[in-house]
Amino acid sequence: MADTLTVHRAGLATVQDLGRFGHSRYGLPVNGALDQHSARVANVLAGNDEGAPLIEITALDFSCTPSTDVLIAVTGAPAEVTVGGVRRNQWEPVSVRAGETIAITGIRLGLRVYLAVLGSVRTPSLLGSCAPDTILGFAQTLRGDDELALRTHCPPIDHPVFRIPLFRLNVPMARFADSWTIDVTDGPDLAEFGDTAERLFRSAFTVTPRSNHIGLRLSGDVPRRVTSGELLSRGVPVGAVEVPAGDELLVLHRGRGVTAGYPVLAVVTATGLSALGQARPGQSVRFRRRTVADAVSAHRAQRHAIHALKSRVRTAFDALRIPATR
């Protein structure tokens, strides 16, 4: 029988990847991990390709037990992570023995924790991706007693008694705090908001509970459209900031419908979207205006840091004879 990862407490957890790319012409949203940076880093630390399937744990406690020795990495929002009852660090590779329970509890400051397992897990896919799509009704939402098939195992690599971390990998960790500063660039329809557009940067907005993977709703002193008229539906990017009605901003996230009919005031940057994927209801968000060039530079710096981490992980894994995915 194949080795498995048995889920005990499922909370709100799904198997995720970076998204279902290339189908937006058919009206399918990209979806995928809402904090792409943390998901990529978790996979790299677990010796996987950045886009390998991994577990996205949202807000609630989660636990599971592998039937064989495995190597894992946990990233994303701060939480208590224990393996066999012993406290372990996030943002580094962690060895888990067969039968030991991995428990992730007390997720705080952010909303989502990523758990990657060396070799990843076997999972159904639709159009080349395992990313949940709630509109299509496709998702591997985990439940208690679910068993995920593991693809490989990994002999124990750390000291069985002292539990000293073996790795000094200089990991590009995401920063978590009680409030967020989110970078945006000007949207193509900025002019439709006249002088009120400046409100986006003047004061903070609060994340409301009606926020999800499709979009975040933020309350505050919202800009107002000063033009009128019916807009034809058109493609809108992930990150588009819209003001549909009332006193809420809508920031589209990865599950957004690809077409919409509202003017786009601003667009959250690629690095900002990973941070927004962690924003909890009740938290405060301030927007910061960036040029497109600065936003691209910031994203590239973040991705270069992941690539550099990948080569350090390979060096370390080679030295320890850990079978990382090539």
Next chain:
Amino acid sequence: MGGDIVIADCGDSAVVVKAVGGDTTRAWHTVHALADAFEAARPGGVHGIVPTYDSLLIEFDCFHTDHTTVRRALRHEADRLAERPLPAAPSRCFVVPVVYGGDHGPDLPLVAQQLGLTEHEVVALHSAAPLTVRCLGAPAAAPMMDGPAFPGPVPRLASPRISVVPGSIAVAGRQAVVSPMPSPGGWPLLGRTPLRVLDLDAEPLAPYRPGDTFQFVPITPGQWDEHAGTPLAAAHG
């Protein structure tokens, strides 16, 4: 032939192309021909191409490409298109039976009132002539069409529904749509078709494509079962 375009940045990972200087049909031809040509050129780092009515969204990973490269490639393809006539895409017609009003189309009275028409007139206009599919959009491969020849645009609902059932027939502004999957929606609902619009296992995902037409045909609630679950398919040609 292709018309003029303007390209604007749309964040750090997208540009939006708008067709300008022509009528709506020409604008639609331009953005769809450009989308086809751009997709065929397989530009590196690009992962999303969304042509709609008069606009084309290009999404990319700005780690692998950049706005300048994408803009240059779009200009190159647009210039090539301008030099030759657009091929006329073959158009197919889909006949779509619809139960209008009642539980199937709860907003029919509201839409009639807003347009200053009777419910019967709204149904007659909606099912009068075939409506052209302009793009596949949200949610999930929904066929987005030109609206019927109503006397004015139809306002969106003040409060969008949390969930709209599959097969719902809706209108908004100067547009019409069939919802293939359960999804939230702010468009007023006129009716519902018993046909199965989308088959998730089919390749391609949707049986219709931009340029095809939908002819809506009123049926009675009693005729629902005759069509229930039948896959949507082209009628001829």
